[in-house]
Amino acid sequence: MKTMSARDAKHQFGRLIDTARAEPVVVEKHGRPVVVVLAVEEFERLKALSELDRQATKSVGKGD
Template identity: 60%
Template sequence: MIDTARAEPVCIEKHGRGVVVVVSVEEYERLCVQKDRKDQTTVGGGGNGNARA
């Protein structure tokens, strides 16, 4: 599984339902950086996105 996860995400299922995805450290870090960038662009963006018109 480790070798496969280093090449591509591995979905682990329980009773036929996906419950966990194993990814490489490099992919995890890339996703964290991407999330941090997204979070920084939404800070001070005028609310939480739940405003009603």
């Protein structure tokens, strides 16, 4: 996973987007990670996994 400072992300926004399309990018402020920028396809994949996990947890709870 790549890392960029918030300042670099601001000044090189196009590069941030290009990099994030290939792999998630951690953006740091004052040396601490504050956000992760990732491709929309990866975001959608993670949302789908989260939904599947929530449904599985829900169905396990009903079996009690």
